[in-house]
Amino acid sequence: MKVAAVGDGPWLDDAAGRLVRPFTVSNGRTRPTVALDLMSQVMATGATPLGYLGPEHDQALELCRGPVSxxxxxxxxxxxxxxxxxxxxxxxxxxxxxxKSPEFHHNPTDRALLEAVLDGLRRQL
Structure with missing residues (x-):
């Protein structure tokens, strides 16, 4: 089992994966300041954030060059x-x-829609 040295970038263990706990990435915060739904779309504006936020912020910003949920x-x-x-x-x-908040053209609790999603999931398994 190989553990990367402190100066070698992110702390990774070949077997265990990331050694930095997720709550340290968010500085222990569990509530975002902006209301975000899992289906909310986020996209980079092109503005550069002032100051250093962290490597995970950089990764997220790179990922959001196009709209992503x-x-x-x-x-x-x-x-x-x-x-x-x-x-x-x-x-x-x-x-x-x-x-951008998700826009539903259908009622998200519509029984027919939920059954169609369930049928699709069953076909995948």
Missing amino acids: VAEAAAHLKLPAVVTKVLLSDLVDCGALTT
């Missing part, structure tokens, strides 16, 4: 959704990201 961002960053929401809200607060 919060759920997609969390998956790509390999971070819990709540941590991703905090990171993205930091970037919205400094003007580097813009957000």
Whole structure:
């Protein structure tokens, strides 16, 4: 088992993966300053954030060059959704990201829609 040295970049363990706990990425914060839904779309504005936010913020900003949902961002960053929401809200607060709430053309609790989603998921398994 190989553990990277402190100066070798992110702390990774071949078997365990990331050694830095997710709550340290968000400085222990669990609530974003901006209301973000998992399906909210975020996109880079082109503005450069002032000051240093962190490597995860840089990764999130790079990922958001085109519109991406919060759920997609969390998956790509390999971070819990709540941590991703905090990171993205930091970037919205400094003007580097813009957000758009999801627009439903259908009622999201429509039984027929939910059954269609369930049928699609069953076919994938």
